[in-house]
Amino acid sequence: MNILVCIKQVPDMESRFKVDEDGTWFDGADLAWRMNEYDEYAVEQAVQLKEETGGDLTVLCIGPERVKETMKKALAMGCDRGVHVVDNESFKKDPFAIASIIAEFAGPKNFDLIFTGMQSQDRGSAQVGVLVAEMLGLPCATTIVGFSFDNGVISVKRELEGGVKAKVTASVPALVTCQLGLNSPRYLTLPNILKAKKKEMLVIPVADLSKTQALEETTSLYFPEKKGTGLILEGDVADLADQLIKILKEKTAVLA
Amino acid sequence: MKTLLVAEYREGKLLGCTSELMAFAKKLGSESVMFLVGSENALPKFAGKLYLADATTCGEYNPGGHKQLLLEVIAKEKPDMVVFSHSSYGWDLAPRLAFALKAAQFSEVVDIVDGVPVLPVCNSKLLRKVTPKTAVTVLTLQAGAFNLTDEPTGSPSIEKIGTAHADTGGNLVFEGYELAERGGVDLTKAQVIVSAGRGIGKPENIEIITRLAQVLKGEYAASRPVVDAEWADHNRQVGTTGQIVSPKLYMACGISGAIQHLAGMKKSEFVVAVNTDKDAPIGEVADVLVVADLKAFVPVLTEKINNL
Ligand SMILES: Cc1cc2nc3c(=O)[nH]c(=O)nc-3n(C[C@H](O)[C@H](O)[C@H](O)COP(=O)(O)OP(=O)(O)OC[C@H]3O[C@@H](n4cnc5c(N)ncnc54)[C@H](O)[C@@H]3O)c2cc1C
Numbered sequence: 001m002n003i004l005v006c007i008k009q010v011p012d013m014e015s016r017f018k019v020d021e022d023g024t025w026f027d028g029a030d031l032a033w034r035m036n037e038y039d040e041y042a043v044e045q046a047v048q049l050k051e052e053t054g055g056d057l058t059v060l061c062i063g064p065e066r067v068k069e070t071m072k073k074a075l076a077m078g079c080d081r082g083v084h085v086v087d088n089e090s091f092k093k094d095p096f097a098i099a100s101i102i103a104e105f106a107g108p109k110n111f112d113l114i115f116t117g118m119q120s121q122d123r124g125s126a127q128v129g130v131l132v133a134e135m136l137g138l139p140c141a142t143t144i145v146g147f148s149f150d151n152g153v154i155s156v157k158r159e160l161e162g163g164v165k166a167k168v169t170a171s172v173p174a175l176v177t178c179q180l181g182l183n184s185p186r187y188l189t190l191p192n193i194l195k196a197k198k199k200e201m202l203v204i205p206v207a208d209l210s211k212t213q214a215l216e217e218t219t220s221l222y223f224p225e226k227k228g229t230g231l232i233l234e235g236d237v238a239d240l241a242d243q244l245i246k247i248l249k250e251k252t253a254v255l256a
Numbered sequence: 257m258k259t260l261l262v263a264e265y266r267e268g269k270l271l272g273c274t275s276e277l278m279a280f281a282k283k284l285g286s287e288s289v290m291f292l293v294g295s296e297n298a299l300p301k302f303a304g305k306l307y308l309a310d311a312t313t314c315g316e317y318n319p320g321g322h323k324q325l326l327l328e329v330i331a332k333e334k335p336d337m338v339v340f341s342h343s344s345y346g347w348d349l350a351p352r353l354a355f356a357l358k359a360a361q362f363s364e365v366v367d368i369v370d371g372v373p374v375l376p377v378c379n380s381k382l383l384r385k386v387t388p389k390t391a392v393t394v395l396t397l398q399a400g401a402f403n404l405t406d407e408p409t410g411s412p413s414i415e416k417i418g419t420a421h422a423d424t425g426g427n428l429v430f431e432g433y434e435l436a437e438r439g440g441v442d443l444t445k446a447q448v449i450v451s452a453g454r455g456i457g458k459p460e461n462i463e464i465i466t467r468l469a470q471v472l473k474g475e476y477a478a479s480r481p482v483v484d485a486e487w488a489d490h491n492r493q494v495g496t497t498g499q500i501v502s503p504k505l506y507m508a509c510g511i512s513g514a515i516q517h518l519a520g521m522k523k524s525e526f527v528v529a530v531n532t533d534k535d536a537p538i539g540e541v542a543d544v545l546v547v548a549d550l551k552a553f554v555p556v557l558t559e560k561i562n563n564l
Pocket residue numbers: 014180452453454455456478479480481482493494495496497498499509510511512513514515516517520530531532533536548549550551
């Protein structure tokens with residue numbers, strides 16, 4: 001099995017964001033970065049499949065120098081090699097442009113299976129995986145919460161609304177987009193972290209793979225107007241508890 | 257301006273998003289036609305033209321086939337925008353269609369201002385306005401972002417399309433549905449719910465939450481990551497893929513307030529959030545936001561309530 005997993009580095013969502021000078025994206029300085037949560041499930045599933053079938057697993061990430069840190073995590077989880085597509089402006093690229101780069105890389109490599117997250121936490125577009133599949137002419141199952149592989153056929157469960165799942169099969173080559181809860185992403189062990197440092201990291205300048213233009217552009221990024229009329233309480237926990245009890249007595253009947 | 261609204265259908269039922277699509281078209285001020293792979297026995301209330309394909313012959317899950325049908329309708333109607341719900345049907349099909357049309361796609365649209373779509377970034381902590389570089393655009397709408405003030409009325413004029421489209425643009429085979437697990441607690445009846453989010457940090461800390469629920473004579477619940485990590489049972493999950501609750505008091509502890517969680521609890525009468533992040537989006541729906549470490553604050557609160 002020749003497997004590819006695509007990961008994105010995203011800011012920690014608990015960060016205090018600032019709008020950048022252009023007013024079109026958030027300022028990347030002073031943010032803590034991590035692997036897109038959905039992609040952790042994608043990496044775990046890819047590693048499990050590789051362990052089962054004894055294949056070869058590549059992890060790909062498009063972004064600036066700092067994404068190497070996140071890629072190391074994927075390598076420590078069990079990916080065999082990293083492909084870092086170096087792009088300092090990747091945050092400006094729309095899903096179509098990002099997918100085109102991935103498809104350009106993956107096309108000639110004939111991967112049997114490609115894993116992506118169902119969406120990225122910052123953009124939340126849920127497009128890149130499906131677009132890559134369309135570009136490569138692969139069957140694509142989105143939002144999977146169950147996965148198995150047998151004899152060239154994948155069986156997946158797509159999560160629908162209301163707790164219902166759709167059972168879908170496809171023969172490889174194929175692409176799947178992974179949803180939260182698909183598996184339990186493994187913890188890193190020290191030996192594996194050390195091993196990861198020795199793994200191959202291919203570096204490709206984005207210009208070598210970027211053959212298309214974005215189809216859309218962000219014209220402005222801004223903070224939502226606070227609509228919440230809620231009260232914000234800060235301070236010592238004992239005081240806070242007294243204040244909250246008083247409010248609950250006045251505004252609700254639950255302490256009566 | 258003309259929009260093509262894509263309605264949804266599953267297992268004999270029209271899904272609930274049709275009126276949100278109509279509300280969007282109304283806010284945009286566009287004329288609209290509708291598309292549905294469904295059944296004549298479950299038609300939307302829509303006073304306009306409906307292109308209807310039969311789900312029994314075209315398949316409920318057949319993205320390649322549905323894409324072909326949509327392309328035929330689009331060639332005829334030439335809409336400026338094709339509008340889906342941001343649902344398991346919409347986010348699956350929309351990019352396939354956008355690619356075929358070479359159109360820009362905007363996902364999870366929350367507003368439209370002077371014709372410009374507004375999209376959330378980073379868990380709705382930020383918003384962005386976007387401009388397409390293509391004439392036609394494909395949109396998916398965030399659930400609950402667009403609402404009609406009045407229930408829609410009228411019945412559609414139907415144009416039947418699509419006999420059989422087996423082609424799925426690959427070899428995806430739909431093998432049937434797996435139904436929701438039933439049983440366990442019914443959170444919809446609870447008057448008080450204390451809910452644990454990823455902010456509890458580790459499984460042992462779920463007790464901090466269950467004890468507060470106990471002294472408040474309510475139920476405990478959880479956000480999705482807590483359930484996915486198996487720190488709580490699935491039947492305790494609140495949100496779009498869990499239960500929709502409306503208690504008198506909902507306490508969200510260590511929950512950021514992602515849209516899929518809010519969709520499950522925003523009808524609660526009174527909402528208290530406990531969070532270390534003052535900017536957490538849960539603050540938008542909370543009546544009171546207590547900025548504190550839940551591990552320090554909740555046990556103190558529990559003790560004080562217990563002693564009342
Ligand atoms: C299709 C789909 C369906 C989904 N369905 C659901 C659903 O039904 N229900 C659901 O909940 N989610 C659902 N999700 C996931 C959702 O998008 C979020 O990922 C999830 O709700 C986040 O859960 P959380 O708030 O507990 O975790 P996080 O977003 O990680 O937030 C943790 C919060 O805890 C705070 N915190 C950290 N430490 C402390 C501390 N010591 N004291 C106090 N606060 C602290 C942080 O500031 C943060 O705000 C769905 C997602 C998708 C794509």
